[in-house]
Amino acid sequence: MPMLAATTPSLRHFPGMGGLLSLLVLTCLASLLVGAGPVSPRDAITVLVGGGSEEARFTVTALRLPRTLIGLVVGVSLGVSGALLQAITRNPLAEPGLLGVTAGSAFAVAVMLVLGASAATLRVPVAQLGALGGCLCVMNVVRLRGVGSDPVRLVLAGAALSSLLAALTSLILLMDQRAADEIRFWVVGSLSGRRLADLIPVIPSLLVAGLLTVTMARPLASLALGERVAKGLGHHPGLVRLSIILIVALLVGGATAIAGPVAFVGLVVPFAARAIAGPDIRRTLWFCLPLGPLMVLVADIVARIVVAPSELPLGVLTALCGAPVLVAVVRARRLPML
Amino acid sequence: MQRISNIMNVFCRCVSIGALMTLLISSAQARTLDTAFGDVEIEGEPQRVVTLYEGALDVAMTAGVTPVAAIMTRGGEGVARYLKDRVGDIAIVGTARETNIEAVVAQSPDVILASPRLSRExxxxxxxxxxxxxxxxxxxxxxxxKGEARLFGRALGHETEVDVAIEEIERRAEDLAESLQDNGQPLGAHLVRWMPQGPLVMSDQLFSTGLLAATGFDVDDGGLVPEGRPHSDPLSLENLAQVDNDWLFMATLNEDGDDALASARESKAFGRLSAVEQDRVVPVDGQLWTSASGPMAASAILDDIEANVLSSQ
Structure with missing residues (x-):
């Protein structure tokens, strides 16, 4: 497997990766120990070493463990998809949540719910189809002269599409009272109340997306040098873009199907990854792997404790920490063209 | 006042023709109502009534006056399900939050009955x-x-019918409380709306929770509901033990409460509640239990309690 060998160098090629991984492990632990309920970190530790009351065991294993695992998957998916979308649009602001990919996914699920299909297995492909639709819209906008070359204008176009789709989602859910209780979830995502069973139908498509990413990383990196160089190296730019769009749709659709729309993770995570790893997309992608879950889990932990005994939706927290990053990126005079 | 209305009630129960005559005469007279925005003068029996409050629609139907227009119920398209058949076709002129003023003008009403939360503007x-x-x-x-119903009753010139209906409800609640007491079941209760992320706990100060209390239930919102709010924020699933009680009344906006119950059961945290384990979860219509008020709604809620709690052993 020369391809894999080339893209999987050892840890010493990634300064900072060891630190990030240990931070991620600590965050996962914190996610098991901290919650909105009466089970304290001390009780949770007792459970982890094999003891604890029945209630503590239930809270840790049936409530906190699933949302931690789901947070890991959602974080990886959204972080990686953000980095990929930014690479093919050559725009550091291209974020699935901002450009309407997430909104397209949530909209598709909402339409499905209204039409009466509620099977969890159907939800994943529908969400991914919706995300694909959103991606195709983005790529068409990128082709428009003037809009595509200006990062901020692309985001404005995306924000318009996003708001439109989110408004339509609210509208059809409001019209349909059966789905009324799920409205919040499909407008602002959350990890609360999700079960491990929700995660299983997503796994296969995420594995496919992962494999595709590994095979596409090198052509994508050569695409960054310009279309001619990429062609000269024997890659097909059109095919590469199409595969990346497919990967983004699989990842964003999968994440939205389990956690609802969660914005800004795909902006903040690649931003931080580039800051650590430099401009090479392959290194950026590796750093997105620990950074994505780190952001999602920290946001989720904060969401649990700030308004206890209630919880905030995860999407609210990620937006709170993502919006300032967006402003910072735009205000930085030299907006990097990717 | 009290004595006069008592005497009127006695007359009414005897179905004395003389009493009915006096009623007709007295209700035709002009009267001054003490409302939130000062005194309002109303004459005779208004024919074209517009109700901008679900509680007012209920009272109008109790009084035997079918309004010409009303507002949508919560999460529905027309009036609440429990009134739908009785009201029949009716113009909809808004929701609890927003009134379509032009649609109200088009109905050329004699009187408008509105919500106590109506803004001054x-x-x-x-x-x-x-x-x-x-x-x-x-x-x-x-x-x-009760106060709202009496005020609307006077506005419509049908105070007596409304008074009779309220007394009927009070008597029925007392009877039901006695039967429930005799039944010997524990009567702690919570009213919630279930959402996948966690339940909304309804205040113990609402119309429906008040009726639960009147029938002997010990309703408790656990201090989770902020003052002046109808319900709490969605409670974290980790804190579900706080709504664990003998009975769990689960209001759903879905037509089919069993569907909602089935989807709630998908949550492991829900299944651990002792009310669920003992099969003491009562799915109830959210339009009726969390949006409506008035004598007819009260009667329908008492029906729910009687059918679901009294019959179960």
């Missing part, structure tokens, strides 16, 4: 169209509906 607009009756109710209190 809205009142000014409506009062230009027709005498507008707004009850003085501050915040939430379980018995506020």
């Amino acid at each position: 809205q009142y000014a607009l409506l009062a230009d169209i027709a005498p507008t009756v707004v009850p003085r109710t501050e915040g939430f209190s379980p018995d506020a509906w």
Whole structure:
């Protein structure tokens, strides 16, 4: 497997990766120990070493463990998809949540719910189809002269599409009272109340997306040098873009199907990854792997404790920490063209 | 006042023709109503009534006056399900939050019966169209509906029918409380709306929770509901033990409560509640239990309690 060998160098090629991984492990632990309920970190530790009351065991294993695992998957998916979308649009602001990919996914699920299909297995492909639709819209906008070359204008176009789709989602859910209780979830995502069973139908498509990413990383990196160089190296730019769009749709659709729309993770995570790893997309992608879950889990932990005994939706927290990053990126005079 | 209305009730129960005659005469007279925005003068029996409050629609139907227009119920398209058949076709002129003023004008109403939460600006607009009756109710209190019903009853010139209906409800609640007591079941209860992320705990100061209390239930919102709010924020699933009680009344906006119950059961945290384990979860219509008020709604809620709690052993 020369391809894999080339893209999987050892840890010493990634300064900072060891630190990030240990931070991620600590965050996962914190996610098991901290919650909105009466089970304290001390009780949770007792459970982890094999003891604890029945209630503590239930809270840790049936409530906190699933949302931690789901947070890991959602974080990886959204972080990686953000980095990929930014690479093919050559725009550091291209974020699935901002450009309407997430909104397209949530909209598709909402339409499905209204039409009466509620099977969890159907939800994943529908969400991914919706995300694909959103991606195709983005790529068409990128082709428009003037809009595509200006990062901020692309985001404005995306924000318009996003708001439109989110408004339509609210509208059809409001019209349909059966789905009324799920409205919040499909407008602002959350990890609360999700079960491990929700995660299983997503796994296969995420594995496919992962494999595709590994095979596409090198052509994508050569695409960054310009279309001619990429062609000269024997890659097909059109095919590469199409595969990346497919990967983004699989990842964003999968994440939205389990956690609802969660914005800004795909902006903040690649931003931080580039800051650590430099401009090479392959290194950026590796750093997105620990950074994505780190952001999602920290946001989720904060969401649990700030308004206890209630919880905030995860999407609210990620937006709170993502919006300032967006402003910072735009205000930085030299907006990097990717 | 009390004695007069008592005497009137005695007359009414005897179905004395003389009493009916006096009623007709007295109700035709002009009367001054004490409303949230000052005194309102109303004459005779208004024929074209517009209700901008679900509680007012209920009272109008109790009084035997079918309004010409009403507002949508919560999460529905027309009036609440429990009234739908009785009301029949009716013009919809808004929701609890928003009134379509032009649609109200188009109905050329004789009187407008509005919600105690109507804003002064809205009142000014409506009062230009027709005498507008707004009850003085501050915040939430379980018995506020009785005062509101009497005010609307006077506005419609059918005070007696409304008084009789309220007394009927009070008597029935007492009877039901006795039967439930005899039944010997524990009567702690919570009213919630279930959402996948966690339940909304309804205040113990609402119309429906007040009726639960009147039938002997010990309703408790566990201090989770902020003052003046109808319900809590969605409670974290980790804190579900706080709503664990003998009975769990689960209001759903879905037509089929069993569907909602089935989807709630998908949550492991829900299945651990002792009310669920003992099969003491009662799915109830959210339009009726969390949106409506008035004598007919009260009667329908008592029906629910009787059918679901009294019959179960």
